[in-house]
Amino acid sequence: xxxxxxxxxxxxxxxxxxxxxxLSARIEVREHTARxxxxxxxxxxxxxxxxxxxxxxxPAYNVLVKRPDGxxxxxxxxxxxxxxxxxxxxxxxxxxLHFEATWKLVDARGRRVxxxxxxxxxxxxxxxxxxxxxDSLRVRVxxxxxxxxxx
Amino acid sequence: xxxxxxxxxxxxxxxxxxxxTSGFGAWSATxxxxxxxxxxxxxxxDDHLARIAExxxxxxxxxxxxxxxxxxxxxxxxxxxxxxxxxxxAIARTLAWDDPRLRTGAIRVLPARYNFLQLKEWHDQLSPxxxxxxxxxxxxxxxxxxxxxxxxxxEEAGQRVLAALAAAGIPREAVVVEQxxxxxxMTTLRDKVRPLVGGLQINFPGYLCTxxxxxxxxxxxxFVTASHCTEVQGGVENTPYWQPLEAEDTFIGTEIADPxxxxxxxxxRGRICRYSDSAFVQLAPGVSANLGYLxxxxxxxxLVIAGSFQITAEATRRVTGDTLNKVGRTTxxxxxxxxxxxxxxxxxGTRIVLLCxxxxxxxxxxxxxxxxxxxxxxxxxxxxxxxxxxxxxxGTSFVYSPIGNIQxxxxxxxxxxxxxxxC
Numbered sequence: 001x002x003x004x005x006x007x008x009x010x011x012x013x014x015x016x017x018x019x020x021x022x023l024s025a026r027i028e029v030r031e032h033t034a035r036x037x038x039x040x041x042x043x044x045x046x047x048x049x050x051x052x053x054x055x056x057x058x059p060a061y062n063v064l065v066k067r068p069d070g071x072x073x074x075x076x077x078x079x080x081x082x083x084x085x086x087x088x089x090x091x092x093x094x095x096x097l098h099f100e101a102t103w104k105l106v107d108a109r110g111r112r113v114x115x116x117x118x119x120x121x122x123x124x125x126x127x128x129x130x131x132x133x134x135d136s137l138r139v140r141v142x143x144x145x146x147x148x149x150x151x
Numbered sequence: 152x153x154x155x156x157x158x159x160x161x162x163x164x165x166x167x168x169x170x171x172t173s174g175f176g177a178w179s180a181t182x183x184x185x186x187x188x189x190x191x192x193x194x195x196x197d198d199h200l201a202r203i204a205e206x207x208x209x210x211x212x213x214x215x216x217x218x219x220x221x222x223x224x225x226x227x228x229x230x231x232x233x234x235x236x237x238x239x240x241a242i243a244r245t246l247a248w249d250d251p252r253l254r255t256g257a258i259r260v261l262p263a264r265y266n267f268l269q270l271k272e273w274h275d276q277l278s279p280x281x282x283x284x285x286x287x288x289x290x291x292x293x294x295x296x297x298x299x300x301x302x303x304x305x306e307e308a309g310q311r312v313l314a315a316l317a318a319a320g321i322p323r324e325a326v327v328v329e330q331x332x333x334x335x336x337m338t339t340l341r342d343k344v345r346p347l348v349g350g351l352q353i354n355f356p357g358y359l360c361t362x363x364x365x366x367x368x369x370x371x372x373x374f375v376t377a378s379h380c381t382e383v384q385g386g387v388e389n390t391p392y393w394q395p396l397e398a399e400d401t402f403i404g405t406e407i408a409d410p411x412x413x414x415x416x417x418x419x420r421g422r423i424c425r426y427s428d429s430a431f432v433q434l435a436p437g438v439s440a441n442l443g444y445l446x447x448x449x450x451x452x453x454l455v456i457a458g459s460f461q462i463t464a465e466a467t468r469r470v471t472g473d474t475l476n477k478v479g480r481t482t483x484x485x486x487x488x489x490x491x492x493x494x495x496x497x498x499x500g501t502r503i504v505l506l507c508x509x510x511x512x513x514x515x516x517x518x519x520x521x522x523x524x525x526x527x528x529x530x531x532x533x534x535x536x537x538x539x540x541x542x543x544x545x546g547t548s549f550v551y552s553p554i555g556n557i558q559x560x561x562x563x564x565x566x567x568x569x570x571x572x573x574c
Contacts, residue, residue, distance in 0.1 A: 056517030058379070059500050062544060077544035080499040083379050083428075084542050084549070086359040086481070086518035128481050128516035128546075 022047035027063070027122035027134045030100070037139060039063050041099040041122035043132065045091040052090050053097075056125035058083040063101040064121045066136075073118075074108055076101040086127065099124075105141055115143040197271055197292055199246055204267040206241045207233060211263030211270070212294035213242060221252055224263035224297045235260070263297045265325055273321050274299055280319065284311045288331055302331035339454040340446055340480045341395050347374065347403060347438065348459055349445035349523040350478030352395040355380065361479040361521040362394065363538045364462065365442045366431070367567040368408065372440065373433040375557065375566070376521035377540045378409050381430050384503070385412040385423075392432055395480075404432040408563055412503050415561075422497070422504045427552035427562050428540035443570025445523050445533065446478055452514070454483045460525065461570045463532040465554050469493075475511050475526055477539050477549065479519030487513030496550055498541070505540075508550050515542035515549035524551040535568055 024044050031038040041061055045051050063076040091097065099122075107113050119136040126132060204210040211224030223238065233241075235256030243253040252258065270292045278290045281301055286308025293300040299321075303309045309328050316326055338344060340361075341352045349364040353376065360380035366373060382388040390406035409430035418424035434440055445460040460478075469492050476486045491510040498505065511524070522539040538557060541550040557563050 060517070075544070077499075080544065081496055081541040081550055082499060082517075082544060083377075083540060084479075084481075084515055084517050084520040085377075085379060088357050088359075125517060128518065 022051060023053070023132065025122060025124060025132050025134045027120055027137050029137070029139060032139070034142065034145060036102050036104045038100060038102050039120060039122065039137075041101070041124065041134065043091075043097045043099075043124055045093055045095050048093055050090055050092050052088050054127040055087040055089055056128050056130075058085050058087070059099070060087070060125045061099040061101070062123040062125070063103065064123060065103055066119045066121070068117055068119060070119075073113065074103060074106065076103070078108060097124075112144055113141060115141050117141075197274075200267050200292075200294070201271050203242055203245045204271075206245070207238055208266075209263065210267050211265055211297045212267055212292070214295040216259060220259045221250075221257070222259040222261055222295075224261050224267075224294075226263045226266050229266065261297075265297055267292070270297070270299060270325070273319075273325065277301075277315070277319060277321060277326075280315050281312050284308055284315065287312065293327065296327060299326045301326060301328045303328060305330065338456045340448065340456065340478070340483060341454065342456075343395055343401060344446070344456065345439050346444075347394060347434075347440035349374075350480075350484075351446060352480035352518070353380070353403070353521070354393045354396045355390050356382065356397075359480065359518050361481075361519055361539075363429075363521045364445065364523045364535060364568055365440045367442065368431050368563060368565070371407070371433050372442075373404060373407070373431050374440065375429055375431055375538060375563065377538060378425070378428045378430045379498075379540065380521050381406050381409050384428075384501075385409060385425070390430075390432075402435055403438050404434045406430055407433045410562055417495075417506055419495075419504055422502050424504045424506050425562065426506050426556035426559055427538065428505055429538050429552055429557045429563055431563050431566075441570075443568065445525065448478065448484045451484050451486055452482070454480075460527070460531075460533045462525070462535045462568055462574075463528070463570065464534040464574050465568060466526065466534050466536045467555070469509055469536065469553060473526060475513070475524055475536055476533075477511075477513065477515070477519070477522040477524045477551070479515070479522035479539065481516040481518035482514045482546075485514040487511050490548065494550075496541070505550075505552065507556060508552055509537070510548055510550055512548050514546060515539065516546050519549070524549075 024046050027039055027041050029037055030040045064072060065074040066072050105113055118139050118141060120139055121136055122134040124132040209226035209229030211226055213223050216222040235258055239253035239256045239258055274292050281287045281290060286304040288304055289302035291300040301312050303312060312328050316323060340350055344351050349362055351362040353360055353362045360376055363375040366375050378384050381390040387406055387409050392404050393401040394403045412423035412425050415424055443462045446456050447458040447460045449455045449457040469489060471489050471492055473489050474486060475489060478484045489509055490512050493507040494510060496505045496508045520540050524536045524539055525533040526536060527533050535554050537551040537553045539549050539551045542548060558566055
């Protein structure tokens with residue numbers, strides 16, 4: 001879990017210094033099938049008071065899948081058009097934001113990835129150019145099942 | 152000119168980064184106050200330089216010359232036995248400037264006409280007087296010229312400054328009087344700006360976007376911004392707007408037009424469509440706006456307003472490769488070529504498809520929605536092309552709704568957007 005730095009005390013304080021340890025973000029696997037993995041990005045207000053968070057874009061989040069050597073092979077927002085709006089969202093103490101993204105186990109070209117281990121990061125876009133990035137989550141992709149050939 | 156200690160540290164940091172080595176010369180002077188002089192926090196840089204002058208008789212100023220060497224002015228008649236190394240040490244101590252060239256005396260000595268203490272005395276005497284003259288914009292002890300410097304906006308102010316110099320008994324040749332641009336406070340796209348022009352930050356409950364362009368619709372004065380920069384995208388909810396942020400005196404208008412997204416001919420099955428992501432906001436009574444003007448920033452990427460673009464035409468055709476511009480509250484002014492025209496674009500996370508939109512390869516980020524998109528003509532005037540609403544995740548390409556689409560009868564309808572009398 002990564003402690004987050006960037007939050008704002010309110011709309012009027014949009015440039016205020018961040019309060020470390022106020023937000024935490026993590027990415028989890030919600031569902032893992034042979035054909036896809038559903039990820040959930042969770043951002044939580046760990047401070048003792050209400051926070052106002054700037055969310056950059058609609059949708060404001062992204063999910064990145066990398067090989068263990070760090071090479072990016074897929075990102076959820078690739079090819080998407082994001083509405084360029086800046087939203088201010090209040091979070092009560094302990095309140096969480098949830099975002100979902102499905103990876104169909106393919107690379108940027110849409111080809112099925114080889115079996116093996118992959119690193120996944122969740123990214124929440126804040127007031128540009130700031131972003132909030134989770135620690136990496138390791139996921140394992142099993143070999144694709146062969147299709148039965150018709151006899 | 153008085154400077155804060157923080158700024159003097161910055162100045163010295165810059166000096167540190169620029170200084171190059173120089174040779175030793177045969178020169179000496181006398182130290183009169185050799186103790187370490189640590190600047191008090193509230194002292195200005197001029198105070199620090201005066202302290203150096205108290206230690207080094209004849210000290211007239213210090214600066215980096217065109218080759219980056221440390222240059223020190225010394226009045227020839229006042230110098231005696233102090234070595235360059237000792238001069239460097241006194242400067243280093245006083246300015247808390249740890250540089251090997253000062254320690255070794257690798258400085259360039261220039262003949263000075265005036266002692267810094269004399270210049271400072273004149274400056275302190277003159278500055279309050281001349282600032283009472285209309286058109287005086289700055290006063291300074293110019294360390295690089297060993298003179299006082301007074302900036303004026305016009306010749307008349309300059310003449311009055313010269314008269315003040317004579318009355319004060321300050322030698323004319325000790326002062327450089329020159330015309331300078333007036334110093335204006337920097338205003339950015341995120342500040343309160345009136346009259347309203349395109350490209351400024353706007354706020355509606357919970358969100359920030361960009362003010363597109365002023366327009367008159369069915370005789371009603373208002374402005375156009377993105378449809379998704381309303382409380383609900385599609386349909387009228389009377390969204391209130393403030394510029395730049397909600398405050399007592401910043402309310403600017405209310406949404407009055409935002410056509411619904413519906414299925415129509417050309418719309419993919421199961422989707423809802425429009426030809427533009429645009430909404431019309433009626434200006435509140437008493438709010439001033441400049442029809443046909445967009446904010447122009449200092450340069451590409453800048454948020455600092457330096458003037459305006461005048462809209463003199465609306466685009467009637469769009470060609471791939473044409474260079475377009477936008478001005479928005481987050482990334483300011485950006486520019487790039489049209490890469491695709493008339494593309495049907497699905498909006499991520501919705502059932503909405505926007506029909507016949509154009510792509511431009513230029514910088515964009517969250518908050519730029521609603522930015523005016525335009526082409527700059529050879530005479531500096533601009534042709535309005537449309538309204539930015541989206542971009543790719545890397546922020547290198549934006550999508551806009553063409554102005555022709557915005558003015559379709561099933562969209563906002565006919566609008567007057569150009570500067571009065573220009574088109």
